[in-house]
Amino acid sequence: MADPVYIADCGAVRSVPLDGLTVVYHVSSGMTHIVAPPAPEILDALGAGPADAAELLRRLGARFAFEGGEVIHARLNELEAAGLVRRA
């Protein structure tokens, strides 16, 4: 089974960093989320277009010293449940 491909949600998102965490206002839903790294970085990386977990790791690795692929799946599931990210 192919790995799911993720898309950052179509609506605009406003991110404000607050001492280590990021508060995110999701315009389409009107909901506010508080997210911890690497969630904001994942959202950012998806801004370049849809990607599956492997591709995301590559994009993140190119910009940050990034380790641990498992944490990506956990964060993606959370972002999906929050509606910030959905499957293509």
Next chain:
Amino acid sequence: MRHQFDVQIGAVGFRIGSAWPGPLDALADLYRGYPAPEGGIADFTVRLEPEKPWRRFLRPSVAIRGDYVLPDAAPLPLALGLLAAEMGMNLQMALGQKNWLLLHAASVEKDGRALILTGESGAGKSTLAALLGERGWRLMGDEFALLDLESGMLLPFPRAVSLKNKAIAVMEAEAEAARFGPRLAGTPKGDIRHLRPNREAVERMGEGARPALILFPRFGAEAAVRAVGQAETFMRLTQASTNYVALGEPGFTALTRLVRAVPALAIDYPDTATALGLVEDFRQELAA
């Protein structure tokens, strides 16, 4: 509605109707000196009605209703009609107010700088604010703090302070008797007595102030002061706001701006003297 009383409190005007004269007489007394809403137009309507038609006379029972209602709200006996009126106003603010970001907090002002005191109920913020209001600070409100979405200024909402149990005696020693409402016994929260803010607070109810410090006071522990991070402050303030979600993006903007511009401290204090001392220290630091 047989009886009516209108009152302007800070930026909000109320129209209060009642099936009985008693609660409104007590309310008019408590809010002596407050203006009436401009042009007679109210922002919110409160209704004190009999729970059932026959409960107007027989064991009179006051249902708290109005533009915005809590469907399962329990009625109060007529003896607590003044409390019902106050709760009715709280309800309208909590459910219907969408012009400003509403924080469940007390606020006081001195030299143009406002302190926001927020935290769980019973943590003592109301009493602390009331005390500060008698010690040279201007009381802006004890229940709700209103944050202007565009300017970030704090707006006054000087309702009568709701004092509970031990706090009543504390404030009776501080403020003149004429400013108090009747002592209400047997409420769900014990004894309650209302205190009208002093003349300065009433006269300046149209003047906002810039927030300078957010305090999370906690009564009953050894004196301690701890800085609270921005993210934690943000989260705690959304929990303390009844309308953050309803305001959407402007609410997000206003709250993130507040949290980034204004420092936050958690303070524990064993007695009010300590608390007052701490606040005075903070004030001097801010003024420096």
Next chain:
Amino acid sequence: MKAAGLLARALSDPHGTAIEDWNALISAARAEQLIGSLACRMEGRAVPPRVAAIFDAARRDSARQRTQALWEAEMARRALAPLGVPVILLKGTAFHAAGLEASAGRSVGDLDILVPRESLDAVEAALLAAGWEHVKDTKGYDDGYYRRWMHELPPLIHRDRDRMIDVHHTILPPTARPSPDAGALIADSVALENGLRTLSPADMIVHAAAHLFADGDLAGGLRNLWDIDRLLREFDSDDFRRTLDARARRHQLAGPVARALRLAHRLYGTPAGAGRARLSDRLFEARLLARNGWGQERRKLIRFFFYVRSHWLRMPPLMLARHLWIKATR
């Protein structure tokens, strides 16, 4: 009693209606869930500054409700898309999703959707998997009552977003007298860009009329009729009126639809309802206008009559007796 009448006039003629008592108008509008619609209709009219602030806040709140409603619809879409069944949005959410005139200032509560009866189990399973949960206390009835007699699944609420979704398979309880053609509702539904659907405009009006008369005791009637007025005016034509008539008959709701149009005409000047009013129309109208300037409902006797009537319509008499007995003994 005059406040509700004033509200109706202000909605139909927002610039020409003289308003002496703004408090009465505003309280009546809030009580009838029409403050957003009123604020939108009165945009551009010179009003006292306090009223302008109230209307501004109401319009902004409407916009926020719209965002929230469309988001709920989107989350339902994501959960149900893999099933491949038609998912039809109902009521306020549908108006917003389709960008209809009826959506201007329209407040929205829960999400209501209609799906084919045979897909109910699969839909429920998909929603539960996506984070919705059963609401614990459903008016004191157990699950069985809801599934067997009502026209919806027991209500579901989303555990994170705290918003409810009502899943219907028809627009009236199966036990009620009129028997709408659920299959026809689905067959004639209109697709939106994102794959969700709405009822056809004519069916929307039929649904609103059914909802108004057969499904309740006329609570929220002024808003319901306002919806009908907006819908009719947007789609009105000779052809549309013929279609509306045909659909009403198809769903065995010709009487309620005709009455709804007559009442809408009396209240809002809706074009399609002109014609001789029945005596019973006056009773309905009195019930609809029972809101006063304090936001209270007056004319309790009329209200009681309609409350009993609404239950009588939902269930045949024997069942009604049983239902009332169970309620009384709980």
